[in-house]
Amino acid sequence: MCTVCGCGETTGSPHSHGHAHGSHDHPPLQDHGHSHDHDHDHPHPPEIEGALGAVHLPGLAPERIVRIERDILSRNNAHAAANRARLASAGQFSLNLMSSPGAGKTTLLVRLIEELGGRLPLAVIEGDQQTAHDAERIRATGVPAVQINTGKGCHLDAHAVGHALDELTLEPGGALMIENVGNLVCPAGFDLGETRRVVLLSVTEGEDKPLKYPDIFAFADLLLVTKSDLLPHLEFDLAGCVANARRVNPRLRVLVVSARDGTGLAPLADWVRAEASLAAATAQAIAPR
Amino acid sequence: MHEMALTESLVALVEEAASETGFHQARTVVVEIGTLSAVDPEAIRFCFDAVSRGTVAEGARLEIRLIPGSGWCLGCGKMVPLTERFGACPDCGGSHVQMCAGDELRLKEVEIG
Numbered sequence: 001m002c003t004v005c006g007c008g009e010t011t012g013s014p015h016s017h018g019h020a021h022g023s024h025d026h027p028p029l030q031d032h033g034h035s036h037d038h039d040h041d042h043p044h045p046p047e048i049e050g051a052l053g054a055v056h057l058p059g060l061a062p063e064r065i066v067r068i069e070r071d072i073l074s075r076n077n078a079h080a081a082a083n084r085a086r087l088a089s090a091g092q093f094s095l096n097l098m099s100s101p102g103a104g105k106t107t108l109l110v111r112l113i114e115e116l117g118g119r120l121p122l123a124v125i126e127g128d129q130q131t132a133h134d135a136e137r138i139r140a141t142g143v144p145a146v147q148i149n150t151g152k153g154c155h156l157d158a159h160a161v162g163h164a165l166d167e168l169t170l171e172p173g174g175a176l177m178i179e180n181v182g183n184l185v186c187p188a189g190f191d192l193g194e195t196r197r198v199v200l201l202s203v204t205e206g207e208d209k210p211l212k213y214p215d216i217f218a219f220a221d222l223l224l225v226t227k228s229d230l231l232p233h234l235e236f237d238l239a240g241c242v243a244n245a246r247r248v249n250p251r252l253r254v255l256v257v258s259a260r261d262g263t264g265l266a267p268l269a270d271w272v273r274a275e276a277s278l279a280a281a282t283a284q285a286i287a288p289r
Numbered sequence: 290m291h292e293m294a295l296t297e298s299l300v301a302l303v304e305e306a307a308s309e310t311g312f313h314q315a316r317t318v319v320v321e322i323g324t325l326s327a328v329d330p331e332a333i334r335f336c337f338d339a340v341s342r343g344t345v346a347e348g349a350r351l352e353i354r355l356i357p358g359s360g361w362c363l364g365c366g367k368m369v370p371l372t373e374r375f376g377a378c379p380d381c382g383g384s385h386v387q388m389c390a391g392d393e394l395r396l397k398e399v400e401i402g
Contacts, residue, residue, distance in 0.1 A: 065398050065399070066312065066398060066400075066401060068303075068397065068398055068399060069395065069396070069397060069398075072320070072394045072395060073295070073298065074302070075298050153293075153294060154291055157294060185291070185327065189295075190294075214374050214375050215327045215374065218374070247384060
């Protein structure tokens, strides 16, 4: 069950409440046992006066202001914080992979899984608007994968990821890879609760992408420049691309990779192993005895 | 179109406020949107009409207050206006500018009838 909004399977009585959904449809695995209407018929006169501190004076318009001052992303952030706590206590390292469609996220993921060689427990969450093709490609490697179909949604949100986590068995010391919907804009605002954010940029896309779409590069921890085997055939300014990305995010780490010829896969796998080992050690050290 | 998801969150926050304070109909919903945020205010407006249907925000006027971008330039040691998210300082041309305002995305208040 979702500890933030209480949706999902529950042993409590049926209830109604509002909660934030991204524009995803719930995958069929998530059956809500309750309704989402939120109309009250009962008045709350004492609360409304107390909460608003408003006094209705004769002759004055009855409009009143309810001050709220809440970030519109606060609901997603609450779900993300719950996911993060859950993954941390499970000793999981988690990655949020983001890129435009076709930059090679799934192909790289499949090659990375091979490079990790079955020694690290892995799980994958695949986000796409439609189809389970990507999850099927991952499952073919023997790694468990859950597909989230966002329908019209252009990004994954923390709520959908929280439900996908319910479907996965996470082994301590393992790594969870979340492949976001192919989109260089929308995923940037939505924290999923991941440990690290990875943005992929293929060499066929142009070295000015980090300047054209700065938010996602500012949001990321690691830039993977993919399809480097194509570099001899292109006029792609690799150094310029990295400089552009670092202008937006001076702390961004960069690795040049190719799923086809294997460039960069060994250091990428080493990084995942090191991060997973760190996550497991931290969870073990702070676990209640 | 992440504006649809954001607008759903916005309306959910209004509904939450309605249940906490007990109002039944919002007359005006006031949001602050930074001009450097990755959000198109007109898309939010478009989505609001659709998403608010059947909620306490149905029929409410959406007031969008745009917050201009500004940042602290480390080189100049002062606040400078920013017209792009990772833009350079308009005075010294340096890129060490810490954005201080302009990426807001906040439900400010609700006026109730």
